[in-house]
Amino acid sequence: MTREAGGTRVRRPPAERRAEILRIAMETFADRGYQSASLAEIADRVGLTQAGVLHYFSSKAGLLTGVLDLRDSTDIEELGNERPQGLAFLRHLVETTRRNAEREGIVRLYTVLAAESVTAEHPAQDYFRDRYQGLLTLVVEALDEAQAQGEVGPDVDPGTTARVIVAIMDGLQLQWLLEPGSVDMAKATEAAIVRLIGRDLPPTTRPFPLSPAP
Structure with a gap:
């Protein structure tokens, strides 16, 4: 009872x-x-x-920890044990932004708490610091794979490019939350990535699961 x-x-x-x-x-x-x-x-x-x-x-x-763990457990379960390799992972990020447009509550939660976490002694600060580092590592690895496979030229700096991609995704989410009809997050994300790496992304060949991206 x-x-x-x-x-x-x-x-x-x-x-x-x-x-x-x-x-x-x-x-x-x-x-x-x-x-x-x-x-x-x-x-x-x-x-x-x-x-x-x-x-x-x-x-x-x-x-709060329980809420963040619930969000992560859902993403990890849907991602599975494998992630797309090379440019396919960047396509995967684009598809994730497309799906995020259908789960406004989760996007708002992430955006609000991420902004708050920069304040002193916020209980989610370590969580978001680790999360950003984890996502950046995944994008850098994907760009390294793309260069090794000849998909991306040697002039692309994986570290800097990864940070710009993550910043673009976060910024588009904020614009979308403030004015949902003002931006197509997937279209804008893909356009930015293509400009950064100097080539088109591969087409979607299968239903991508949700990634641990914001």
Whole structure:
């Protein structure tokens, strides 16, 4: 039994209740940011007391960790054990931006928390630092593979190009969130990558899973 806000008792399986708390927390953090969202607000939206929420998550920071882990576990599950190689991975990033246009809540959550994470002692700072480094490593590796396969010329600097690609993707997401009809993220991302590497990307030959990109 779990005591709900208002004193009513409702029986819910723990896994179901935990998933519901994470869903509501994800929506609240996306709408209000981590700093502005309160544990009391999340508990009220779920229909629990704050103590009820803390029964599943030890703290507000622990709840944030759960939300970020949920996002990552979904992406990793869909990515599978392999990633496309060379320019196929850059095509994969373009397809990811296309799919991101269909999951506004996740994109907003990422954008809001990433911006907040630059503030002092934010609990997600290490997460985003590691995430950016991981994504940059993947893009650099893909560009190195493309050069080794003769897909990209030696004049392309993988490190700098990777940083510009990631910055473009983040910037387009922000523009899209502020004015969804103003930008086609996939089209703009592909145009920028093609300009950076000096050649067209290969066509999509299979349904790409979602990548761990922003």
